[in-house]
Amino acid sequence: MADVPGLPPASQLLIGLARLGQAVRMEAWRNAGPHNLSPLQADIVALLHDRGHPIRQGEIVTALASTPPTVSDAVKTLRKKELLEATRDPGDARALLLGLTEAGHEEAGRLAVQSETLTGAVSALSEDDFAAMLRSTTTLIRELQDRRAIPISRMCLTCRFFVPRAHPDPARPHHCAFVDAPFGDAELRVSCPDHEPATG
Ligand code: SF4
Known part of the structure; x- marks a missing residue:
């Protein structure tokens, strides 16, 4: 199949994220x-x-x-x-x-x-798309934090209580040791008051 002309996919994604940021602002x-x-x-x-x-x-x-x-x-x-x-x-x-x-x-x-307006737009996502988007968002935030491009936020991926893929249940594979409970991608936190930074 021939390549679709235009900006590379990463640029398209970044433009899309910028548009979302614009809407939030x-x-x-x-x-x-x-x-x-x-x-x-x-x-x-x-x-x-x-x-x-x-x-x-x-x-x-x-x-x-x-x-x-x-x-x-x-x-x-x-x-x-x-x-x-x-x-x-x-x-x-x-x-x-x-x-x-x-x-x-x-x-x-x-x-x-x-x-x-924003919650209405988010509600248009299917459950699977919502979970995938939250997982992707937290992954991108973590990557940017690792590159010191943005401040550290109190999210699961940088929390000492977070145990990824600790359970066989595909709907709730992760574990929060703070509340001692399993949870899924759709419940990942980007800002959590109980967060404590992971070491190492
Ligand atoms: S304490 Fe909060 S940030 Fe840490 S794993 Fe549990 S829910 Fe996530």
């Missing part, structure tokens, strides 16, 4: 909410909520693959909006820790509700 702008949050401000609120405790500004910069001036501006704006507050780090009096106010936690709850 556009939905984030549309979901600015009552505090008129930019996507970066929303990411900071969601990150602090996810961590569950105050963290330093540098950790936000690293986790969101941003720059100190950009995050600093967003943090200042979030403090003005009274969604975020700073407290002294008990371990280092010169350092500040950033955490959410009560209003910030409420806003994080609103942000956790996914856009109907």
